[in-house]
Amino acid sequence: MTLRAIKQIALGNILVADDDDMLRLLISSVLIDVGYTVLTAADGAEALELFAEHNIDCVITDVVMPKMNGFELTAAIRIMPGGERVQILFMTGSDDYDSIQRAYEAGANDFSAKRINPLLLVERVRFLFKAQQIQDSLRLSEQRLSYAQRLAQLGHWERTLGGDTVAVSPIVCALLEVSDGIDLTWNSLCEKIHPDDLEMVQHELQHAIAQHTVYRFEHRFVGRNNVVRVLRHQGEVVPTDVPGEWVVRSTMQDVTERRAQEDRIHFLAFHDPLTSLPNRELALRALDSAITDHSREYQHIAIFAVGLDDFSRINSSLGQAAGDTVLKTIGDRLRTQVRDSDHVLRTGELRELNNGCLVARTEGDRFLCVVTNLQLSEAAISIAKRLQRSISAPLPVTDTELTLSSTIGVSLYPHDGLNATELIDHAFAALLHAKRQKGSCQFFATEISERARHRLTMETELRHALDQHQFEMFYQPRLRLADNRVYGAEALVRWRHPVRGLVNPADFIPLMEDMGMITALGNQVIDMAVKQATQWAQLDPEEFRVSFNISPLQFISSDVVAEVDAALKRVGGLHKYLEVEITESTLLSQPEMVSATLQAFRERGIRVALDDFGTGFSSLSYLRKLPLDVLKIDQSFVADIGVSHNGTTLVDAMLFIAQALGLDCVAEGVELETQLSFLTLQKCKEVQGYLIARPMPASEFMKWRQKWNTENNGAKSA
Amino acid sequence: MAIDAQLDESQLATLRLLRNGQLLGNLIRTYRTQTQQQLLKLRQALDVEDTANIATIAHSMKSASFTLGATQMGQLSTTLESAAMQCDVTQCRKVIMALQENYDTLLPALAREERP
Numbered sequence: 001m002t003l004r005a006i007k008q009i010a011l012g013n014i015l016v017a018d019d020d021d022m023l024r025l026l027i028s029s030v031l032i033d034v035g036y037t038v039l040t041a042a043d044g045a046e047a048l049e050l051f052a053e054h055n056i057d058c059v060i061t062d063v064v065m066p067k068m069n070g071f072e073l074t075a076a077i078r079i080m081p082g083g084e085r086v087q088i089l090f091m092t093g094s095d096d097y098d099s100i101q102r103a104y105e106a107g108a109n110d111f112s113a114k115r116i117n118p119l120l121l122v123e124r125v126r127f128l129f130k131a132q133q134i135q136d137s138l139r140l141s142e143q144r145l146s147y148a149q150r151l152a153q154l155g156h157w158e159r160t161l162g163g164d165t166v167a168v169s170p171i172v173c174a175l176l177e178v179s180d181g182i183d184l185t186w187n188s189l190c191e192k193i194h195p196d197d198l199e200m201v202q203h204e205l206q207h208a209i210a211q212h213t214v215y216r217f218e219h220r221f222v223g224r225n226n227v228v229r230v231l232r233h234q235g236e237v238v239p240t241d242v243p244g245e246w247v248v249r250s251t252m253q254d255v256t257e258r259r260a261q262e263d264r265i266h267f268l269a270f271h272d273p274l275t276s277l278p279n280r281e282l283a284l285r286a287l288d289s290a291i292t293d294h295s296r297e298y299q300h301i302a303i304f305a306v307g308l309d310d311f312s313r314i315n316s317s318l319g320q321a322a323g324d325t326v327l328k329t330i331g332d333r334l335r336t337q338v339r340d341s342d343h344v345l346r347t348g349e350l351r352e353l354n355n356g357c358l359v360a361r362t363e364g365d366r367f368l369c370v371v372t373n374l375q376l377s378e379a380a381i382s383i384a385k386r387l388q389r390s391i392s393a394p395l396p397v398t399d400t401e402l403t404l405s406s407t408i409g410v411s412l413y414p415h416d417g418l419n420a421t422e423l424i425d426h427a428f429a430a431l432l433h434a435k436r437q438k439g440s441c442q443f444f445a446t447e448i449s450e451r452a453r454h455r456l457t458m459e460t461e462l463r464h465a466l467d468q469h470q471f472e473m474f475y476q477p478r479l480r481l482a483d484n485r486v487y488g489a490e491a492l493v494r495w496r497h498p499v500r501g502l503v504n505p506a507d508f509i510p511l512m513e514d515m516g517m518i519t520a521l522g523n524q525v526i527d528m529a530v531k532q533a534t535q536w537a538q539l540d541p542e543e544f545r546v547s548f549n550i551s552p553l554q555f556i557s558s559d560v561v562a563e564v565d566a567a568l569k570r571v572g573g574l575h576k577y578l579e580v581e582i583t584e585s586t587l588l589s590q591p592e593m594v595s596a597t598l599q600a601f602r603e604r605g606i607r608v609a610l611d612d613f614g615t616g617f618s619s620l621s622y623l624r625k626l627p628l629d630v631l632k633i634d635q636s637f638v639a640d641i642g643v644s645h646n647g648t649t650l651v652d653a654m655l656f657i658a659q660a661l662g663l664d665c666v667a668e669g670v671e672l673e674t675q676l677s678f679l680t681l682q683k684c685k686e687v688q689g690y691l692i693a694r695p696m697p698a699s700e701f702m703k704w705r706q707k708w709n710t711e712n713n714g715a716k717s718a
Numbered sequence: 719m720a721i722d723a724q725l726d727e728s729q730l731a732t733l734r735l736l737r738n739g740q741l742l743g744n745l746i747r748t749y750r751t752q753t754q755q756q757l758l759k760l761r762q763a764l765d766v767e768d769t770a771n772i773a774t775i776a777h778s779m780k781s782a783s784f785t786l787g788a789t790q791m792g793q794l795s796t797t798l799e800s801a802a803m804q805c806d807v808t809q810c811r812k813v814i815m816a817l818q819e820n821y822d823t824l825l826p827a828l829a830r831e832e833r834p
Contacts, residue, residue: 022748022782026733029741064777093781115784115792118732 012057012129016040017047017073018091019065023116027060027091030118031125044068048076056086058128063092063099074106085136087128091116153254159186161209161237161246172252175231177223194220194228201233205248212237212246218255229256272361274324275331280424283360283368287420290372291413301413302380304369305427306334306387309405309438311365312513314397316552319590322397326404331367333390335359338369338383366431368424377412384408384441407434411444459515461497462508466520470496473528474695475546477705478666478688481680484712486705488579490688491529491548492695493521513553522554527567532698534573539702547579547609552586556593561600575605581632583611587622599627609666614654623661631658635669635689642674655682725827729787746832749786753779753821760798760814764807772810773802779817790820 014036018024021042028038039054041047045067051059059077063070070090077083090103090111103111109128112121149155155171166184173180176192193201197219208215216234223229235250270282278286290301308330315323338357358370371383391406409430417423426444433451434442442448465471475489495503512518525548533546550560560580568575580601587594587610598608609630610623614637623631633654640647651667658665667679670689679687696704733742756775763771780795794817801809 020778020782021752022745023785025748026736026741026745026785029744030736033737062781064774093777093784114781115729116781117729118736 011035011037013037013039013055014058014060014125015047015050015054015056017042017044017059017061017065017070019043019062023062023114026116026118027121030121034122036125042066044070044073047073051077051083051086052080055082057132058087058089058125060089060091060125063090063094063103071102071106074103074108078107085132085139087132089124089128091121155252157184157189157250157252159248160240161248175229175252175254176221192221194222196220208235208237209246209248218259229254230259231255275328275361277331277335277367278358278360280360280362280368283358283362283370284420284424286358287370287423290370291418291420299372300374300377300380300415301370301372301423302374302377302383303411303413303423303427304371304380304384304387305409305411305424305431306367306369306391307407307409307431307435308365308391309407311404312553313585314402316556316585316590318397318400325397326395326402327361327365329395330391330404331359331361333393334367334369334387337386337390338371362428366428368427377415380410380412380443381441384410388439388441405439407431407438408441409434409444410441416444455511458508458511462495462512462515462517465495465497466517466524469524470498471521471524471528472496473525473532473548473698475532475698475701476688476695477693477701477708478547478686479692480686481684485709486692487543488545488547488686489701490581490695491525491532491546493525494695509551513551518551519554519558522551522560523558523563525549526560526563527570530564530567530573530578531571533577534568534571536702537574537577543576545577545579545607547581547607549581549583549611550586552583555582555586555597556590561597561604564601564606565604579607579609579630581609581611584613584615584622587626591622591626595626602627602629612668614650620657623657623663628661628663630666631661631663632666632668633684638667638669638675638679638689639671641678642672648678651678652682655679655684659683725824725831726787726789729785730831733787743832745786746828749782749788750825750828750832752782753791757814757818757821760817764811764814767807769802769805769807769810772814773799776802788824791817791824794820 014031016024016027016031016038017040018027019042024040024042028040031038039050039056041050043066044061047059047061048068050056059074061070061073065073068076070092074088074090077086077088087109088107090108091114092099092112093114100111109131110124112124149169149171153171153175155169155173155175157166157168157172159166164185164187166186166189168176168184170180173182176184176189178184190198190201201217201219204215204217207213214234214236216232218230218232221229221231232253232255233250234253235248237246237248239245240247270279270285271277272279287301287303308326311323311326314326338359357372358368360368360370362368369383369387371380374380387408388406391404395402395404409427409432411417411423411426411430413423416426426448429448429451430442430444432455433448434440471493473491474494475491477486478488478490479485480487493505493509495505495508497503509518509521512521529546529548533544536544536546554560564575564578564580567573568578582594582598601608607629608627609632610628611632612634613631615634631654633651637647637651637654641651642648655665664685666686666688667675667684668688670676670679670687670691672691675689676687676691693704693708730742733745736742756779760772760775763769763775776795776799780792780799783789783791783795794813798810798813798817801813
């Protein structure tokens with residue numbers, strides 16, 4: 001066997017320093033044979049020069065050498081660049097204890113007495129290289145850890161139980177703003193903790209020490225310039241190598257930013273972004289906590305569900321920005337009212353409850369006020385009135401001043417429910433009930449709950465109805481008086497309920513508007529009306545228009561022109577067979593946008609009709625400015641024809657205005673011959689109403705129309 | 719006539735493994751050259767009673783001799799280093815003479831091993 005046959009895997013550069021020629025020859029030959037690169041020096045000074053010039057991994061040195069002995073050489077190498085990591089093996093005949101001690105003190109890694117056994121020397125060098133690799137790896141790992149700790153601002157501290165000294169890392173010193181390199185005492189560390197957090201910290205640590213377990217906590221630290229930071233400690237209580245001795249080992253990290261982000265996330269999750277008020281979820285939690293903490297039975301908790309009356313008009317007439325301003329102002333007013341309430345004890349134990357009160361915005365124009373610790377339930381009445389008064393105070397928005405009214409529903413704990421969900425639901429049920437009389441205040445009663453349940457059922461069924469396409473269109477003929485023929489129909493939506501049969505729009509349209517589902521319904525209406533109009537146009541290319549209604553909410557919340565275009569494209573229909581009907585309230589909403597949309601309809605060939613004229617905020621200037629084709633006189637005015645002089649005159653005036661502006665006039669709700677005669681005499685262009693026909697399914701409409709036109713052909717001739 | 723000094727067979731056996739026995743000859747040649755020089759330097763140092771120098775030379779001879787398997791030379795070098803460190807010139811003289819004699823009797827063994 002030769003040494004070449006056991007060639008080692010660890011190659012590296014070795015410097016051999018020995019004044020003995022034969023030993024240098026032996027050592028270098030053996031190491032070269034197993035794969036190392038070997039440099040040799042006959043004295044310490046030469047060795048030092050070689051070390052400075054080459055990248056040496058290992059030095060094998062004699063002790064007694066000319067010019068510079070092994071101890072001096074080792075000490076010199078250790079302070080040179082790269083010298084701290086090199087492995088140094090002393091190989092000498094000076095094997096007395098003093099020499100061995102001096103060698104290690106100078107920085108030797110290993111010591112071997114001569115006589116040299118070449119095989120053992122190879123193994124020893126191999127071990128040194130392995131040790132060096134481990135040390136390098138450890139050093140690298142420490143560097144990475146140190147780097148990561150610096151990046152993460154992760155420090156560590158350690159305290160032996162029973163002792164007062166706390167050993168701290170440089171990062172801990174930086175975090176606590178103390179000089180690096182000093183050990184803190186436990187008391188001086190505690191002084192760094194925010195006074196309000198100190199008890200918690202001590203409790204957590206004492207528990208961990210008693211249980212010999214892990215712990216984690218966060219506390220505030222007030223630093224220079226009173227900047228408050230949050231420090232997180234995570235550690236454990238573990239035994240040391242000394243029997244019976246325990247030590248607390250802990251990391252410390254600055255988590256101020258993370259805590260701020262968590263607080264932000266928490267805020268977003270539990271607050272309304274517009275008003276910064278708590279949302280429904282937080283209100284639920286706060287109320288549940290208040291109920292749990294509520295130990296005094298003779299006191300009450302009142303829950304006020306506040307709804308702004310006709311708020312949608314503000315959005316539609318002044319724009320959403322104005323609506324947002326109103327909501328924020330109302331939120332502030334409500335907060336002020338309940339905060340300053342005389343009926344509230346200022347305990348403020350619950351964080352979410354401000355002095356035992358809370359104002360939340362749950363949705364849209366709905367607010368929720370919770371007032372705890374009421375001595376008498378009757379006090380809720382005066383609070384509700386105060387809330388309403390604060391809302392009704394003049395409210396400046398953009399260039400105008402608004403006066404709002406509000407309706408309030410109230411539930412009381414413990415009388416109206418024993419948990420937060422129930423109480424809040426009951427307050428809103430009372431509000432819904434109170435909405436029948438705007439500006440009123442209604443306390444919860446059991447029958448209200450039953451009505452609320454009915455509404456909830458309706459809501460669920462309506463969502464299902466949309467999904468299942470349970471809505472269908474009925475068509476009411478529009479009669480042209482000039483020739484007594486039917487050239488158009490108004491499409492009217494009906495809900496074919498699987499159990500209750502046909503449901504009137506008045507029973508579900510307001511609810512769907514309230515639920516925010518009116519646009520989805522409107523899109524289905526557009527689809528059905530467009531499809532039907534196209535089918536009829538294919539059967540009878542004579543000019544025949546189908547008109548359909550667009551809700552004000554749909555008008556401002558979606559691109560109705562695009563919806564109509566898309567519906568026509570799907571069925572290959574033409575614009576000219578359509579007419580859209582809008583109400584006056586639509587005109588009040590963002591007039592410029594509305595005008596542009598109406599113009600877009602007209603440019604496509606779709607006629608635009610103003611429905612229910614005279615019932616809303618009738619403004620002649622709108623009639624002049626907006627691109628309209630048709631004016632539809634509301635049936636309430638038509639009903640007055642022949643009944644009162646003023647009523648008849650009013651319709652006459654409307655017809656005159658329409659004619660003067662070049663608009664076609666359609667009278668709605670014609671039920672009597674006298675009405676028809678008057679309207680014919682006054683040259684109203686078209687009429688619709690039960691006198692002509694009730695709304696009917698599409699399948700019956702064309703047959704009916706054909707019959708009417710045939711039967712009344714003579715009338716035309718006459 | 720003195721009996722030839724012997725080399726330690728176990729140490730030699732290890733050294734013979736190196737480079738298929740080729741290294742041992744070089745080692746012996748180097749040893750011979752430096753030992754002859756060291757013996758000369760020892761006598762010169764003894765003449766001027768330079769015990770410090772004697773101790774240094776003896777220390778060097780000790781390591782090389784033990785390593786080559788020249789055990790008696792190594793032991794005598796150890797004794798000489800000790801005597802020199804105690805400045806015992808008389809003892810140094812005796813040991814240096816013994817070293818020379820031992821080296822002379824070692825030469826045949828060295829010559830045998832030096833041959834390839």
